[in-house]
Amino acid sequence: MPQPIEFFFDFSSPYGYLASRKIDALGAKHGRDVIWKPVLLGAVFKLTGMAPLVGIPMKGDYVKRDFARFARFLGVDFKMPDPFPFSSIHAVRAFWWQESLDPKAGHALAQRLYNTAFSGGDISNAQAVAEQARAIGIDGDALLAGIESQAVKDRTRVENDAAIARGVFGSPYIVVDGEPFWGADRLDQVAKWLETGGW
Amino acid sequence: MPQPIEFFFDFSSPYGYLASRKIDALGAKHGRDVIWKPVLLGAVFKLTGMAPLVGIPMKGDYVKRDFARFARFLGVDFKMPDPFPFSSIHAVRAFWWQESLDPKAGHALAQRLYNTAFSGGDISNAQAVAEQARAIGIDGDALLAGIESQAVKDRTRVENDAAIARGVFGSPYIVVDGEPFWGADRLDQVAKWLETGGW
Numbered sequence: 211m212p213q214p215i216e217f218f219f220d221f222s223s224p225y226g227y228l229a230s231r232k233i234d235a236l237g238a239k240h241g242r243d244v245i246w247k248p249v250l251l252g253a254v255f256k257l258t259g260m261a262p263l264v265g266i267p268m269k270g271d272y273v274k275r276d277f278a279r280f281a282r283f284l285g286v287d288f289k290m291p292d293p294f295p296f297s298s299i300h301a302v303r304a305f306w307w308q309e310s311l312d313p314k315a316g317h318a319l320a321q322r323l324y325n326t327a328f329s330g331g332d333i334s335n336a337q338a339v340a341e342q343a344r345a346i347g348i349d350g351d352a353l354l355a356g357i358e359s360q361a362v363k364d365r366t367r368v369e370n371d372a373a374i375a376r377g378v379f380g381s382p383y384i385v386v387d388g389e390p391f392w393g394a395d396r397l398d399q400v401a402k403w404l405e406t407g408g409w
Numbered sequence: 410m411p412q413p414i415e416f417f418f419d420f421s422s423p424y425g426y427l428a429s430r431k432i433d434a435l436g437a438k439h440g441r442d443v444i445w446k447p448v449l450l451g452a453v454f455k456l457t458g459m460a461p462l463v464g465i466p467m468k469g470d471y472v473k474r475d476f477a478r479f480a481r482f483l484g485v486d487f488k489m490p491d492p493f494p495f496s497s498i499h500a501v502r503a504f505w506w507q508e509s510l511d512p513k514a515g516h517a518l519a520q521r522l523y524n525t526a527f528s529g530g531d532i533s534n535a536q537a538v539a540e541q542a543r544a545i546g547i548d549g550d551a552l553l554a555g556i557e558s559q560a561v562k563d564r565t566r567v568e569n570d571a572a573i574a575r576g577v578f579g580s581p582y583i584v585v586d587g588e589p590f591w592g593a594d595r596l597d598q599v600a601k602w603l604e605t606g607g608w
Contacts, residue, residue, distance in 0.1 A: 271576070377471065
């Protein structure tokens with residue numbers, strides 16, 4: 211069996227969102243599962259001195275134009291969240307809560323939340339996250355209790371630390387057979403790597 | 410006549426180098442001239458708070474791997490300069506000196522210098538730049554005198570300020586009919602923009 215693809219992303223990352231709309235089909239084409247792993251990049255930014263893109267002089271204006279243009283290039287619907295960036299800790303905790311019960315449902319919840327965040331919806335607080343979960347058949351009350359549990363808070367921190375220890379410093383960060391690819395603009399290289407086994 | 414493509418780059422930028430090996434052929438395919446414009450990104454980094462990629466924790470290790478992998482993906486010879494980053498002010502001044510005398514020779518000199526820097530050679534001092542110029546038939550002594558002239562120093566500063574005022578914050582930065590594209594990983598979108606006029 212081929213190894214699954216690991217797809218690390220921040221729910222507040224526009225480029226991560228673009229990749230999220232392509233990565234499962236790309237994996238399926240090559241007989242690979244895709245394991246979604248949300249991260250909270252705030253912790254990484256402290257280590258690297260990096261900052262959220264849109265606040266950077268000059269570069270910030272460029273990337274706002276690029277997000278939308280890249281989305282059209284990929285044929286993906288895209289609406290810039292407002293406010294941005296937004297807090298994604300409740301979304302991440304909800305993911306790990308659901309993932310520990312049922313990984314497939316966790317994957318579906320992450321997709322739902324990401325699509326919501328980049329189509330004008332809100333996932334920045336616990337009630338909003340629970341509302342999206344309910345829309346795909348997840349028990350919202352159980353979710354609200356779960357994300358307040360110490361076990362889920364611990365899991366979130368452990369997974370985030372593990373991602374950072376693996377070198378995840380941005381979003382999306384895609385690992386294929388140990389080979390890391392950073393950025394939605396590496397999807398073509400991910401595709402070629404899957405086809406050829408590397409170069 | 411279609412407008413020329415503007416190709417802004419820093420001689421010390423690996424991604425700029427990768428793009429430099431593709432941009433002229435891409436322009437030619439679409440009947441476009443490509444105007445090369447070297448910039449000194451140090452001034453921009455002060456404005457944006459950005460730093461040279463390879464020094465950034467985590468990201469620095471990734472990009473060193475990505476430079477070489479991306480070069481192989483594009484089929485471009487690539488050798489990381491050592492030391493890196495290196496000073497490119499003499500190369501930039503030499504370019505503007507030659508450009509003011511003969512734009513085509515300026516373009517050829519820039520290509521020669523970029524290829525030298527990323528194939529194990531040195532372009533970090535005036536004598537090294539003159540040596541490369543001589544190898545393609547340029548008067549090295551005239552170049553050495555030219556790059557010390559106030560006119561060339563002024564032109565270098567004016568062009569750099571103009572690039573920054575245009576929004577150039579990184580390398581490569583490619584402008585097609587007013588539309589900016591940042592990064593060697595936008596070459597596919599530049600190609601599509603040239604084919605379709607935008608999307």
